[in-house]
Amino acid sequence: MKTQEKNFHNKRRQLLKMMASAPLINTGLITAGVGFANAARAATSVKNVIFVFIPGGAPRGATSVSPDAAFNLKPASAPLEPVKNECVFFGADMNGHGHGLAQTALGGLTRAPKTIDLALGDVLGGSTPFKSIQLGVLSRDTSVSAINSWTRTPVITDPARAFEILRTGSSLYGTGFDQQQKQLSINLRAVQQLQQQLSNFASTRLQANQDAIAELQAELSPGGFGPDCDLQQQSWPTGSINPNDGQQFTRLWELQTNNAVTAIKCGLTHVVTMLMGNDEEDFVATGFNYSYAQAANGFPGSAEYTAYRAYLSQRLTHLIQQLQTNTDINGAPLLDSTLVVQVTNMADTSDNTGINAPFMFAGGGSSIRKGQVLRAAEHTQIMDTVALAVGAYGIIAPYSSQGPIPGVVV
Template structure:
């Protein structure tokens, strides 16, 4: 650990002690923007702390006859029919098997079936206020120009997987060009991105400091003002170096330089996914957001994809496993494309984007044909050296995976847990 990071951690501990003496409870502190601005940003501003990001990607309606039949690899990572497209990136992946039955995938809490697809991101877990992307946007996203980004591919803004209990969050952007314009148009100043994000983080610190001043005695107030003076100096330093803080490609980004068709029709599913992938990666790389959710279609699966006959729902219930598998294999191809793009894209902080981005594949069924909630195909990818990649790891249910994603992002214990047993052991190193 570097001297700078040790100093940052010591300052954090001292500040927490100080807050405790001031009569503010840590849970209250953690649950507020004060927690995001003071606790999380202190870690993010430490010199050698990597910027972590997460992409949740929803694939509806499971996989033919469950993960054990068509998705879950063997112990030596020999892939099944529907996971075969991941061959080139399997060393970046973490597959999950049931702890009680190593031949099967994990359990979806709440079961499978149509409707209530919000369960896949934890909307109905005991004691939580909504899906994990919303919990993350209120913590790690509090200092981002866009707290969390929701992108769709042929969702038509129906049946969102992001929700507060049953109340769906319907701000998904299905149109890649509209999403790009909202991210990089006049609403968000992207020049320079680095300075903008740092300034927003500091604004939250300053607002939080002002809020608690009235609760402090003279001695504590003097110490708080010293902390505020340090923040002001940091703001001056950011202002003086802002001209060099924009990551390459972020000062004047271009939409769709390859000229892909962006028509909002099923036959362009592949192109629409590719364009939304670029939007997601650019938003993460340019520090506009740290949390992205990509939703592929809806739980009803009443959409088609490029080059395949009929719609996905028909394939699931056709009685023809090969037809169903063609669709599900196609979705694995898309996810492999996302992982490959993250592997290829430079991270402004060094390395590649895959080294600091965790991809979380979720689904709402084990076998879509029988609407089961067991033997479900969930998967992680990326995350760099913090993740035990190229493995198959036992887990009980998908709520534990959400807690693991929160742990990766540094907020497990700050946000409410989704499972009483907490994160899955053996994933993070």
């Protein structure tokens, strides 16, 4: 036993000598890699957030969207039936609402300097090529993402262009990201060298470090999430489509959904913002011969507003279902680790009110208590609830003086 103990201490001294000659390891980067991998998985199952902006609220606000006491859906949200058990419905009063103020949907023009998607991107996007991505369908100049009160982040409305940006993301990483990859590679080689020189007893102590570095490298690499994530070997998967053609709204949304799911699945970002149409609602969607704005303002009649809102609910259902059928690197549905947050800029376009505006959560795995209908005093409480769900509440600036909505995050 003494001989075995002596041999172990000799090996330990050799390990320390080698660590002294490997500056990157000596500065704690292996530990940092393990810490990063563990911290990214700690406390909550929510790792990703997709914000979906539906303009114009809904007829009578959340009243026509939120389920009744038996959790039966209303006409404007009926297409959510296949996924309703994944949802939490909110009615919330907006302390800033209306046309031209779309950024209030994500907490802009409130207490915090940035909208929540950009703020979360700063926290969650340190190891991804893109801190956040903004995608839209017929969204024109509208953006709900803002770095301050009035400076908004551009939205990509052409799905082909969005795919190309994702596909060539390696050229957009920047020197900091490339250096991080290089350091991880050096650390991994150093650990492998150390393992060859240590006894089995000591070697097992290094295995955790090696596994953590390899896992982190896989998450940092766009090609590390399986063959379908090697985007640099792929080309745009569909033919030409006019991104300004309203009759193609359904197809455009499907393509942008594919882009969003790919970005999350392949570790290109943890935060995506998606816009259905624009702030002024003057778009015509598939199957309609009048605009959303016309329907919301009583032309041809009030039923058309509900029909339009139901159509947009169907697009939201498509996104949620795609997250159910696509899996992460561990084979689990992406919806388990992704929180979908539907937001809006007012309660009801027809009377331009901000009282009882419709918001919604979907997904989020075991971290979210689903199957609820809740009322929030301020819509900014929903922003704080999202921050709490991803473990960022108290790290980013709060959006509401009242804090997160109780009983949502487990």
